[in-house]
Amino acid sequence: MKKLLNDPSDYVDESLAGLELAHPDIYRRAAASPRVVTRAKPIRPGKVGVVSGGGSGHLPTFTGFVGQGLLDACSIGNVFAGPSVDDCVEAMREANGGAGVLRLYGNYGGDRMNFDMAGEMLEMEGIETTTVLAADDIASAGPDEWRKRRGVAGLILAYKTTGAKAEQDGATLAEVTEVARKTTEATATIGVGLTSCIVPEAGKPTFAIGADEIEMGIGIHGEPGIWRGPLRPADALAGEMVERLLADTAMAGGERVAVLVNSLGATPLEELYILHRVVASELKAKGITIGFVRVGRYATSMEMAGASISFLRLDRELEGLLRAPATCPFWSNEP
Amino acid sequence: MKKLLNDPSDYVDESLAGLELAHPDIYRRAAASPRVVTRAKPIRPGKVGVVSGGGSGHLPTFTGFVGQGLLDACSIGNVFAGPSVDDCVEAMREANGGAGVLRLYGNYGGDRMNFDMAGEMLEMEGIETTTVLAADDIASAGPDEWRKRRGVAGLILAYKTTGAKAEQDGATLAEVTEVARKTTEATATIGVGLTSCIVPEAGKPTFAIGADEIEMGIGIHGEPGIWRGPLRPADALAGEMVERLLADTAMAGGERVAVLVNSLGATPLEELYILHRVVASELKAKGITIGFVRVGRYATSMEMAGASISFLRLDRELEGLLRAPATCPFWSNEP
Numbered sequence: 001m002k003k004l005l006n007d008p009s010d011y012v013d014e015s016l017a018g019l020e021l022a023h024p025d026i027y028r029r030a031a032a033s034p035r036v037v038t039r040a041k042p043i044r045p046g047k048v049g050v051v052s053g054g055g056s057g058h059l060p061t062f063t064g065f066v067g068q069g070l071l072d073a074c075s076i077g078n079v080f081a082g083p084s085v086d087d088c089v090e091a092m093r094e095a096n097g098g099a100g101v102l103r104l105y106g107n108y109g110g111d112r113m114n115f116d117m118a119g120e121m122l123e124m125e126g127i128e129t130t131t132v133l134a135a136d137d138i139a140s141a142g143p144d145e146w147r148k149r150r151g152v153a154g155l156i157l158a159y160k161t162t163g164a165k166a167e168q169d170g171a172t173l174a175e176v177t178e179v180a181r182k183t184t185e186a187t188a189t190i191g192v193g194l195t196s197c198i199v200p201e202a203g204k205p206t207f208a209i210g211a212d213e214i215e216m217g218i219g220i221h222g223e224p225g226i227w228r229g230p231l232r233p234a235d236a237l238a239g240e241m242v243e244r245l246l247a248d249t250a251m252a253g254g255e256r257v258a259v260l261v262n263s264l265g266a267t268p269l270e271e272l273y274i275l276h277r278v279v280a281s282e283l284k285a286k287g288i289t290i291g292f293v294r295v296g297r298y299a300t301s302m303e304m305a306g307a308s309i310s311f312l313r314l315d316r317e318l319e320g321l322l323r324a325p326a327t328c329p330f331w332s333n334e335p
Numbered sequence: 336m337k338k339l340l341n342d343p344s345d346y347v348d349e350s351l352a353g354l355e356l357a358h359p360d361i362y363r364r365a366a367a368s369p370r371v372v373t374r375a376k377p378i379r380p381g382k383v384g385v386v387s388g389g390g391s392g393h394l395p396t397f398t399g400f401v402g403q404g405l406l407d408a409c410s411i412g413n414v415f416a417g418p419s420v421d422d423c424v425e426a427m428r429e430a431n432g433g434a435g436v437l438r439l440y441g442n443y444g445g446d447r448m449n450f451d452m453a454g455e456m457l458e459m460e461g462i463e464t465t466t467v468l469a470a471d472d473i474a475s476a477g478p479d480e481w482r483k484r485r486g487v488a489g490l491i492l493a494y495k496t497t498g499a500k501a502e503q504d505g506a507t508l509a510e511v512t513e514v515a516r517k518t519t520e521a522t523a524t525i526g527v528g529l530t531s532c533i534v535p536e537a538g539k540p541t542f543a544i545g546a547d548e549i550e551m552g553i554g555i556h557g558e559p560g561i562w563r564g565p566l567r568p569a570d571a572l573a574g575e576m577v578e579r580l581l582a583d584t585a586m587a588g589g590e591r592v593a594v595l596v597n598s599l600g601a602t603p604l605e606e607l608y609i610l611h612r613v614v615a616s617e618l619k620a621k622g623i624t625i626g627f628v629r630v631g632r633y634a635t636s637m638e639m640a641g642a643s644i645s646f647l648r649l650d651r652e653l654e655g656l657l658r659a660p661a662t663c664p665f666w667s668n669e670p
Contacts, residue, residue: 002529002546002640004569004606011605014569018608021615022596022630025670059604194337211337234339234349261357266601268637269394270346271339273353280356295357296664297632302603303640305337329631329667335360 003303008200012056012078019063023329026067030094035087037063038073038094048166048176049073049095052105052159053083053115057199058220060330061156061299062105067328070163071104072097079199079302080221082110088118092129100128100173104162104180106151107135128173132180134158136189136310138248139217139225152220153262153299154187154310157322160331164324183318188249189260190241191308193218193225197265197301216240220264220301220308234271238278238309245311246286253287256314258322261295264306269296275307292322298330338638343535347391347413354398358664361402365429370422372398373408373429383501383511384408384430387440387494388418388450392534393555395665396491396634397440402663405498406439407432414534414637415556417445423453427464435463435508439497439515441486442470463508467515469493471524471645473583474552474560487555488597488634489522489645492657495666499659518653523584524595525576526643528553528560532600532636551575555599555636555643569606573613573644580646581621588622591649593657596630599641604631610642627657633665 005011013034020027020037030036043049053075054062063074072095075083083091092101101122103115112133119129135147136154162180165171193215196205206222209215216237217225251257259279261272272295283290291314299308312318325333340346348369355362355372365371378384388410389397398409407430410418418426427436436457438450447468454464470482471489497515500506528550531540541557544550551572552560586592594614596607607630618625626649634643647653660668 002549002566004527004529004572004602004642005609006568006570011609014612015605015608018611018615018630022608022611022628023669057603057605059608064604192339194339214337231337233341235341237339265603266638266640267339268392268600268635269399269632270350270392270637273350273357273394274340274346276353276357277349280353293357294664295353297604300603302605303601305601305638307339327669329629329669332664332667334358334662334664 003198003200005200008203011200012076016076026328030090032090033087035076035083036073036090036094037066037076039066043072043095043097045097046099047097048099048171048173049097049101050162050166050176051091051095051101051103053088053091054106054111055080055082057302058299064330065156065159065328067326069167069324069326070159070328082108082114085114085117088115089121092118092122096127102173102177102180103129103131104158105133106155107133107149130173130177132177132184134184136187137219138188138190138244140219143248150219150223152189152191153260153308154189154312156298157187157258157260157310157312158183160326161318161321163326164321179321183312186313187310188245189308189310190244191218191264192216192237192241192306193264194305196222197304218306220299234274235278238275239282241309242279242282245309249311249313251288251313256289256291256319257283258292258312258314259290260298260310262299262308263297264304264308265297265300266303266305267307272307279309291319338533338535340535343538346535347411351411361663365425367425368422370411370418371408371425371429372401372411374401378407378430378432380432381434382432383434383506383508384432384436385497385501385511386426386430386436386438388423388426389440389446390415390417392637393634399665400491400494400663402661404502404659404661405494405663405666417443417449420449420452423450424456427453427457431462437508437512437515438464438466439493440468441490442468442484465508465512467512467519469519471519471522472554473523473525473579475554478583485554485558487524487526488595488643489524489647491633492522492593492595492645492647493518495661496653496656498661499656514656518647521648522645523580524643524645525579526553526599527551527572527576527641528599529640531557532639553641555634569609570613573610574617576644577614577617580644584646584648586623586648591624591626591654592618593627593647593649594625595633595645597634597643598632599639599643600635601638601640602642607642614644626654
C-alpha cells in the first residue's frame with residue numbers, strides 16, 4: 001500500500017491534527033471531540049450556523065470547507081464512514097449562534113440517520129435545526145427519483161452559496177435553508193473513474209478495474225456507475241458527461257450555469273483543463289453562459305484517478321453568493 | 336495509459352486552452368504564441384515584470400502562478416521539456432512595463448540556455464533584464480555546490496515574495512531581483528517519490544519503482560535521489576526530511592521559517608497533513624517558529640505519488656511579502 005501514513009487507524013486523527021496545526025487561524029478542533037472541526041473563532045451571535053459532515057478521505061471535502069463564508073463546523077467519520085451521532089451533536093452545538101443551525105450534507109443513509117438523531121437531540125436543547133441534502137449524482141438514480149441520488153462534488157457549490165447567505169446580517173434560518181435547498185435542487189454531477197483508491201485500514205484497492213477500463217458515473221467511494229468500458233479520448237468522455245448533464249437538467253439556451261470540474265484525486269489539473277475545454281465549447285454551442293467556474297480538487301477519493309463535472313443552474317442570487325468572498329485554504333477569491 | 340487526454344501531442348495546448356477558458360479574468364494566452372500565458376490585463380507601466388517558464392506537467396507550476404501579486408507572464412514547453420527561445424522572448428516582451436524584467440525559474444540546463452538567449456535578445460531591444468534561479472533541491476547537490484541544485488517546489492515561495500515586491504509602487508528591477516535572490520538562497524526542499532508519473536507522449540511510466548519501494552530525494556521529473564528502499568511510516572520519512580533540511584540550512588532556535596508541504600500529484604491532502612504534524616512538532620522542539628505555511632499541490636509531476644517539504648528562512652521583509660494578497664486560482668489569501 002503506497003500511502004504516506006503511520007498506523008492506518010490513526011490516519012484520520014493525524015490528518016486532522018495536521019490540518020489544525022497548519023491553519024490555526026481557520027480551523028479549531030472542538031474541545032469535546034477531535035472529530036469535530038469548527039472555525040477558529042466562535043460563531044457570531046445571531047448568525048445561522050451551517051454544519052456539514054461525512055466520512056474522511058475526501059479532502060478538502062468536507063472539513064476543509066470550514067471557514068468564513070462557508071461552513072461553521074463539521075463532524076468527521078473514519079475514511080468513507082459517517083460521523084458519529086455525538087460528533088454531529090457537537091458540531092451543531094459549536095455552530096449554534098442562537099439563530100438556528102442548518103445541516104447540509106450528502107445523501108448517504110448512515111449520515112442521514114446520525115444527523116437526524118443528532119438534530120432531534122438539539123431540538124430538545126431548544127436549538128432550531130433544518131436539513132438540506134445534496135443529491136447531485138445523476139448516475140445514482142433517475143431524474144424522477146432524484147431525492148435518492150448520492151451527494152457528490154456539487155455539495156461544494158451549496159456550501160458556498162449557503163455559507164455566503166448565512167454571513168449576511170440578519171439572514172434567518174429559513175432564508176439560509178432556502179438557499180441551500182435551491183442550490184442543491186439545481187445541481188447535477190457526473191463522475192468518471194479510472195482507478196480505485198486505497199482505504200488505509202483495508203490496505204488494498206476498494207474495487208478492481210482493468211488496466212484500460214474506466215467507469216462512467218462512478219461514486220466518490222467507488223460506487224458503481226452507468227457503464228464500464230475501455231478508456232476513450234477525453235473529448236468523447238467529456239462530451240458524454242456534458243450531454244448527460246444537459247439532458248438531466250433540461251438546461252436551455254439563454255440560461256447561466258456554474259461549472260465545477262473536479263479531480264477525484266490523482267488526475268492532474270492538466271487533464272481537468274482538457275475536459276473543461278469541451279465543457280466550455282459545448283455550452284457555448286447551446287447558448288448557455290458559464291457564469292462561474294472552478295477547476296481543481298474539491299471532492300476527492302484520496303488517490304483515485306478520475307474526474308467529475310457539476311452544473312449548477314444559476315439565478316442572480318446564487319451567482320452573487322458564489323462570487324462572495326470566502327476565507328479558507330481551499331477557496332480562491334478569483335474574479 | 337490511464338489519462339484523460341486526446342492525442343498526446345495536443346496535451347499541453349489543450350490544457351492551456353482550458354486554463355484560459357476557465358479563468359479569462361486571470362490568464363490570457365499571448366497573441367504571438369499559445370505557449371505564452373500572461374495576465375489578462377496588460378502590465379502596469381512602470382512595473383517590473385516577473386517572468387517564469389519551464390516544462391509542462393507541473394500544474395499549477397509554472398503557468399498557474401500568473402496573477403496579480405505573482406507572475407506577469409510564463410513561457411511553457413512540452414511536458415518536462417523547456418520552453419522555446421521564442422516563447423521566452425515573447426513572455427518577457429509581454430511582461431515589459433518599461434522598468435525591466437526579471438526571469439525567475441528553476442535551475443535546469445535547457446531552460447537556462449533558452450532564457451539566457453532570450454534575455455540577450457531582449458537586451459538588444461533595450462529592455463533591461465535580470466535572472467534568478469531557484470536551486471532549492473538539497474538532494475541534487477551538496478551545500479557547498481548549492482548553485483548546481485535543481486529547482487523544485489521552493490520556487491513557488493520565490494514567486495510569491497518576488498511578485499509581491501514587484502507590485503509595490505516604485506519597486507525597481509534591482510530591488511525585485513534582490514528579493515528573488517534572497518528568497519531562493521534561503522529556500523531548501525526535499526522530496527520523496529512513491530510512484531512514477533506517465534509522460535503523455537511516452538505513454539508509460541518514466542521510471543520503474545517496486546510496489547513497496549520509495550525514493551528519498553526524488554526530483555519532479557523523477558530524477559534520482561539519495562536512497563531507494565522500502566516504504567517507511569510517514570513519521571519516519573517526514574522526520575528524516577526535516578532533519579535533512581535543518582542540517583542543510585543550519586537553522587537554529589529563535590528563527591522563523593515558511594513551510595510548504597507539497598504533493599507531487601496523487602498523494603492526497605490527508606497524507607500531506609500527516610506529514611505536516613511532524614514538521615510542526617520537530618520545528619517546535621527546536622524552538623523554530625513557523626511564520627507561514629501552505630499545504631497542497633503546488634509543484635506536481637502530474638499523477639506521481641509523493642510529497643516534498645520546503646523551508647524558507649524568514650526575515651521580516653520576506654514574511655510580509657508572503658502574506659501580501661495575491662489573485663490567482665491556486666493561491667488562497669488565508670491569514
